[in-house]
Amino acid sequence: MTGSQALTARIALGVVAALASVLLTLWPRLMTLSKESFDRTVFGLFALSRLGLFALIFLVFRIAPRGDVPGYYLGQARQVLAGLLPYRDFISSYAPLHPYLDAGLISVWHSPLAMVLFSVLVEMAILPLWLGAGRVFLPEAELRVAALLYLASPISLQFVMIDGQDNVVIAVLLALSALLVLRSRAFAAGASFGASVAAIKFLPLLYAPAFFFSVPRRWRMAAGAIVVCGVVYGGFLAAGAPILTPLAAEGDLWSAGDLPYVIEAIFGISVPPRLSDAFVLLVLLGIFALIARAALRADIATRMRALTYGMAALTLAFLVFSKKSWPPYLMLALFPVCLLVVGGGVVRERWKVAAFAVFSVVSVTEHSYWASSLAQFTSGKFHQALLAGEAGAFLMLLLELLLIAGYLWLLWEAVGRIRESAIPKGRKE
Numbered sequence: 081m082t083g084s085q086a087l088t089a090r091i092a093l094g095v096v097a098a099l100a101s102v103l104l105t106l107w108p109r110l111m112t113l114s115k116e117s118f119d120r121t122v123f124g125l126f127a128l129s130r131l132g133l134f135a136l137i138f139l140v141f142r143i144a145p146r147g148d149v150p151g152y153y154l155g156q157a158r159q160v161l162a163g164l165l166p167y168r169d170f171i172s173s174y175a176p177l178h179p180y181l182d183a184g185l186i187s188v189w190h191s192p193l194a195m196v197l198f199s200v201l202v203e204m205a206i207l208p209l210w211l212g213a214g215r216v217f218l219p220e221a222e223l224r225v226a227a228l229l230y231l232a233s234p235i236s237l238q239f240v241m242i243d244g245q246d247n248v249v250i251a252v253l254l255a256l257s258a259l260l261v262l263r264s265r266a267f268a269a270g271a272s273f274g275a276s277v278a279a280i281k282f283l284p285l286l287y288a289p290a291f292f293f294s295v296p297r298r299w300r301m302a303a304g305a306i307v308v309c310g311v312v313y314g315g316f317l318a319a320g321a322p323i324l325t326p327l328a329a330e331g332d333l334w335s336a337g338d339l340p341y342v343i344e345a346i347f348g349i350s351v352p353p354r355l356s357d358a359f360v361l362l363v364l365l366g367i368f369a370l371i372a373r374a375a376l377r378a379d380i381a382t383r384m385r386a387l388t389y390g391m392a393a394l395t396l397a398f399l400v401f402s403k404k405s406w407p408p409y410l411m412l413a414l415f416p417v418c419l420l421v422v423g424g425g426v427v428r429e430r431w432k433v434a435a436f437a438v439f440s441v442v443s444v445t446e447h448s449y450w451a452s453s454l455a456q457f458t459s460g461k462f463h464q465a466l467l468a469g470e471a472g473a474f475l476m477l478l479l480e481l482l483l484i485a486g487y488l489w490l491l492w493e494a495v496g497r498i499r500e501s502a503i504p505k506g507r508k509e
Contacts, residue, residue, distance in 0.1 A: 086146070087452050090242070094234035094444045098437035101232035105225050105433050115220070122207060122227050129231070130200050130241050137242065138193050145192045147451075149244045154192050157182035167321040173329045176316045177279040178246070196244030203240050203248045206230070209255035210415045214388075216262050217381035218419070226418040229436065233418070238444040239408045247411040250276045250284050254391070255415070257291065257301075262384065266297035270304025277305070278312035282326055283412065286364070286394055293372040294387035296380065333404045334459075336450045340403045342480045344459035345466065353403060360401045367393045370495065374502035386501040392416035393494035400487045407443040407483070420493040439486035446479040 104110065110118065137143050144150070156179040159170050166172045166179050185194040207227055214223045230236060239245045253276040260269035273291060276284040288305075295301045313323045334341065340351040367390060374386035395413040399405045410417060421432045450456060454476060457465070465473035 084453065086143075087448050090238060090448050091441070091445050093237060093242075094441045097232045097234040097237050098441050101229050101234075101440070102433055102437050104228040104232055110228065111221060111224060115215075118224060119208070119211060122231055123204070126207060126231055127204055129237075130203065133237070133241055134197065134200055138196070145196055145244060147243045147245070149192045149195050153178075153182045153195050153244075153246070154186070157186050157195075161187070165316070165319060165321050167316065167323060167325040168319070171325065171329055173326050174281050175278050175326070176312055176321065176323065178281070181279060192244075195246075196241075199240050199244045199246055199248050202252050203236065205252050206248070206255060206415060209252065209259050213255065213259040213262055213384070217384040218388075222419065222422045225422045225433075226415060229418040229421060229433070230415055233414065234440040234444050235407070235410050235414060238448075239411050243408070245408045245411060246280055247283075247408055250280050251412055251414065254284065254287065254412070258384065258387065261291075261295050261301070262380065264297075266295060266300035267304040269295070270301035270306075271308050272304075273301070274305035274308030278309050282330075283409075286398060287391055289368045290371050290387055290390040290394060293368065294375045294383045294390070296383070330404060335404055335406045336456070336459075336462075336476075337399070337406045337446055337480065337483055338402055339400050339484055341459050341462075342477075342484060345462035345477070345480075348460075348463040348467075350459075351403065356401070356403045360398065363397045363401055364394060367397060367495070367498070370498045370502070374498055378501075382501050386498055388416045388419065389494050389497035389501065392420055393491060393498060396487050396491040396494060400484060400491065407447045410443060417490060417494075420490050420497065435486075435489070439482075439490075442479060442482045442486060446476075446483045449476065449479060 110121070113121065138145070152173075156166070156170065156172055156174070160166065160179040160183045164170055166174075166176050172179060182195055185198050186192075188194060189197075207230065211223055211227060214226075236248075240248045253272050257269040257272040260266070260272060269291075273284065273288070292298050292302065317323050340356050343349070344351055370393075371386050371390040375383045378386070391413040395409060395417065399407070399409055418436075421436045454472065462473060462476065466477065
């Protein structure tokens with residue numbers, strides 16, 4: 081399959097999935113089922129859709145995996161199987177256990193498909209975890225709509241089921257942490273959080289302050305995370321591995337799909353990386369302050385609402401303003417993002433569901449178009465292509481603007497939900 085054919089197929093799958101997500105939320109029968117029946121239906125459809133499409137795409141049509149799985153995961157797994165140590169013997173942008181996890185997978189099934197299948201199987205836990213946790217602090221109808229949006233999400237299908245992105249492992253471990261907090265198992269919640277940092281990448285640290293401000297027994301949770309990270313990173317440091325290598329490797333990277341890239345492309349300027357980083361930090365600090373205000377002396381339900389919407393806000397803010405961010409990072413908090421489309425237990429405005437469907441298609445299309453058709457061209461090349469009037473550049477610009485508009489819309493919704501969480505019951509601003 082050629083690059084253009086693959087792009088067309090991905091867009092077609094995204095459109096079909098987006099339409100299905102809209103139709104599912106309009107199916108009244110799903111909203112009246114008992115909790116047990118709804119859960120069985122959703123979990124069954126999720127497993128059937130993911131495993132069925134996996135078999136169809138990779139086993140029947142024999143389409144080869146693309147992206148990070150063959151480009152990074154497979155090579156690093158083979159290097160640790162050859163006895164090499166991450167960071168010391170080869171460069172890696174991932175957590176120290178990441179290559180060992182992948183090495184174990186290909187030892188069982190020597191194929192990059194083993195890593196894709198692993199991500200698919202891990203993702204099957206996401207809806208049970210969020211439904212189990214969310215029923216403590218969110219309306220049932222709201223949870224159901226979010227679950228249906230996730231079930232048919234083009235973002236999930238593209239970045240997990242097709243690309244095998246491991247960000248979903250982080251998402252599952254964070255959801256498990258939230259559930260463990262609700263069950264008063266703060267140390268175990270911290271250990272789950274720490275496992276995401278030790279096994280996948282540094283990125284979950286983005287959410288560490290949000291958990292710290294929201295968790296009643298915050299120091300016990302912090303201890304759980306520190307123990308796991310300390311053992312793993314301390315062990316690699318003792319073996320002579322420079323454990324800060326991922327930060328150095330990622331520090332000067334850039335990508336499309338964010339505001340700095342679009343500004344550079346339109347105006348032909350270069351946004352200083354440190355200036356961009358400082359602005360991102362200021363925005364994140366503002367969100368942390370909102371979460372802390374909402375969670376301060378609040379009950380557990382309010383704390384968890386602030387945390388959930390805070391995870392969505394932090395993810396979206398990072399995607400908009402960081403120079404190194406791309407749509408696959410939506411998987412880190414996709415379920416909380418889906419919650420932003422509904423409120424008060426119902427879908428109050430149907431246009432939001434339709435807009436979210438369009439946003440989802442744009443998210444997978446922009447990333448695929450930039451990576452496949454445009455060969456990941458820089459903002460400088462983008463600017464020159466715009467000046468030359470190239471049709472492909474203007475299509476890319478349209479996708480970029482739609483994507484960023486979607487991020488900003490959802491970020492606005494997330495910040496509003498956090499602020500609402502801070503308002504005492506019976507009082508309105």
